Amino acid sequence: MEKIEITLNINDKPCEVRVFPNDTLLEVLRDELDLTGSKESCGEGVCGSCTVHMDEKPVRACLTLAMEATGTRIKTVEGLANGDDLSDLQQSFIDHGAVQCGFCTPGMLMSADALLNENPKPDEKTVRMALAGNICRCTGYAKIVEAVGHAGNPQDHCPDCKTKE
Amino acid sequence: MRLPRFDYLEPENLKGALDLLSTHRDDAKILAGGTDLLVRMKKGLLKPKVLISLKALNELSYINEKNGYIKIGARTPIADIVASGLIKEEAHALFQACEKIGAVTIQHYRGTIGGNILQDNRCHHYNQSEFHRSGHQPCHKDGGKICYAREEADRCNSTCQSDGATALMALDAKITLSKINGERTVDLADFYTTDGIMPFAMESHELLKEIIIPVQIAESAYQRLAYRSAIDYPIVCAGVLLKRSDTQKNEIDDARIVVGAMGRSPLFLAQASFSLKGKKLNDTNAFKKAADASMDNASTFAVHNVGSTLEYRCAMVSQMVFQALKEAAQAAVAAKG
Numbered sequence: 001m002e003k004i005e006i007t008l009n010i011n012d013k014p015c016e017v018r019v020f021p022n023d024t025l026l027e028v029l030r031d032e033l034d035l036t037g038s039k040e041s042c043g044e045g046v047c048g049s050c051t052v053h054m055d056e057k058p059v060r061a062c063l064t065l066a067m068e069a070t071g072t073r074i075k076t077v078e079g080l081a082n083g084d085d086l087s088d089l090q091q092s093f094i095d096h097g098a099v100q101c102g103f104c105t106p107g108m109l110m111s112a113d114a115l116l117n118e119n120p121k122p123d124e125k126t127v128r129m130a131l132a133g134n135i136c137r138c139t140g141y142a143k144i145v146e147a148v149g150h151a152g153n154p155q156d157h158c159p160d161c162k163t164k165e
Numbered sequence: 166m167r168l169p170r171f172d173y174l175e176p177e178n179l180k181g182a183l184d185l186l187s188t189h190r191d192d193a194k195i196l197a198g199g200t201d202l203l204v205r206m207k208k209g210l211l212k213p214k215v216l217i218s219l220k221a222l223n224e225l226s227y228i229n230e231k232n233g234y235i236k237i238g239a240r241t242p243i244a245d246i247v248a249s250g251l252i253k254e255e256a257h258a259l260f261q262a263c264e265k266i267g268a269v270t271i272q273h274y275r276g277t278i279g280g281n282i283l284q285d286n287r288c289h290h291y292n293q294s295e296f297h298r299s300g301h302q303p304c305h306k307d308g309g310k311i312c313y314a315r316e317e318a319d320r321c322n323s324t325c326q327s328d329g330a331t332a333l334m335a336l337d338a339k340i341t342l343s344k345i346n347g348e349r350t351v352d353l354a355d356f357y358t359t360d361g362i363m364p365f366a367m368e369s370h371e372l373l374k375e376i377i378i379p380v381q382i383a384e385s386a387y388q389r390l391a392y393r394s395a396i397d398y399p400i401v402c403a404g405v406l407l408k409r410s411d412t413q414k415n416e417i418d419d420a421r422i423v424v425g426a427m428g429r430s431p432l433f434l435a436q437a438s439f440s441l442k443g444k445k446l447n448d449t450n451a452f453k454k455a456a457d458a459s460m461d462n463a464s465t466f467a468v469h470n471v472g473s474t475l476e477y478r479c480a481m482v483s484q485m486v487f488q489a490l491k492e493a494a495q496a497a498v499a500a501k502g
Contacts, residue, residue: 001170001172020170021170021171021172021173021216022167022168022169022170022171022173023168024168024203027167043166043207044166044204044207044208045200045203045271046271048268048270048271051270054274054275057244057274058269058270058274059270059274059275060200060270060271060275062166063199063200063203063204063271063275064199064275065173065196065199065203065216065218067173067175067218068196068199068218068220111269111270114270129395130269130270132269132394132395132396133267133268133269133270133271133395133396134270135396
């Protein structure tokens with residue numbers, strides 16, 4: 001078995017990598033390209049911490065072969081911010097205290113980002129449905145749901161949104 | 166977790182895929198979305214030498230209606246089925262089932278309807294890591310001679326936990342299997358062996374190509390019970406179809422009750438279904454009786470192997486069937502207008 005050269009389009013940059021057929025997208029991102037934002041937790045598609053976008057749709061990087069990802073546009077959590085300029089969603093996570101240990105956060109951000117691209121002002125139920133495939137073991141879903149709902153959409157009644165200004 | 170080694174092949178069209186499949190047969194597995202296959206491979210339950218990817222086969226991704234039949238390509242992503250107005254309107258049970266498969270971010274964009282039907286049977290003694298399984302003798306499904314789910318069972322008692330298959334069987338769907346020199350169409354209900362080790366009556370060189378649902382003047386509904394509304398597999402689920410009589414508008418002409426996650430395949434319960442014939446659409450008592458009969462019939466197949474206790478799952482069969490029947494009947498009354 002030998003490595004195969006493929007080109008992946010990651011965060012709008014073409015990346016040439018040599019991969020084994022049994023390498024998952026997550027392994028290539030983390031081990032070959034040093035994009036360690038996406039985390040491996042369960043490794044079997046349950047927890048959601050490895051979520052990345054393929055053609056703007058959230059998918060599990062741990063259950064996607066690198067070979068299958070050729071010809072698609074991949075966006076990882078590193079692609080959310082514009083340089084040092086955090087996206088509204090990322091800033092909202094910080095403002096609302098939605099990050100505890102932080103291990104689920106990259107996955108949460110990617111699932112939420114896909115939702116917000118489709119629906120910029122989701123209600124609570126929609127947010128909870130969109131994040132249903134991401135597990136946080138620090139117990140803090142309430143803050144995360146709030147942060148997603150208020151991202152780029154600050155609420156007058158929310159003290160966390162006010163501190164931003 | 167690393168995947169075991171394999172060769173990756175990417176045929177350009179259906180013919181290419183069938184060619185490769187007939188060459189490699191048992192050594193090959195078809196990779197569509199991979200959300201079930203790759204998990205099993207990571208756990209060492211499956212070690213195919215070759216994976217044949219359907220990535221380039223866009224010809225197998227479609228939903229259309231022709232001559233009274235809805236046809237769905239086997240590689241159609243779950244998300245496309247959930248988004249389809251046609252499915253929501255004409256095959257409501259399938260819409261409800263697909264909506265509840267796994268979680269949006271896991272299955273809906275990568276996972277396919279074909280993969281959902283062909284997801285392997287599960288058992289909480291079998292679907293474990295290699296390390297866990299190395300601690301005791303292999304079970305029937307793992308190549309051994311023991312069943313941990315039911316004492317002294319001489320065969321595998323794994324459970325089919327597919328949401329899609331349960332709903333499709335209630336809708337009386339057929340499936341088309343392709344191979345290199347021809348294809349055949351079978352009723353989904355006849356597609357299952359009673360063997361938990363290889364639950365599907367298909368050859369190693371056959372490929373699931375299409376799902377065919379007859380459009381009927383009928384209402385369908387699907388109900389499922391799981392620990393967590395997302396991610397988890399159902400521990401009990403039920404799909405029903407109620408057909409109204411042409412002459413007596415508030416009478417049931419025909420019914421189909423299918424219970425999933427209880428046996429080695431989704432269970433079409435003929436006796437319970439037949440008991441609803443000629444009953445009124447608002448006859449809650451008849452629904453209750455049919456639901457109880459479903460519970461009695463389905464319970465004989467179940468073993469304690471997918472989480473929750475057997476007693477609870479059996480009791481909930483009746484609830485799931487009853488709720489699904491009530492929902493379908495309400496829809497039928499509303500449709501009558």
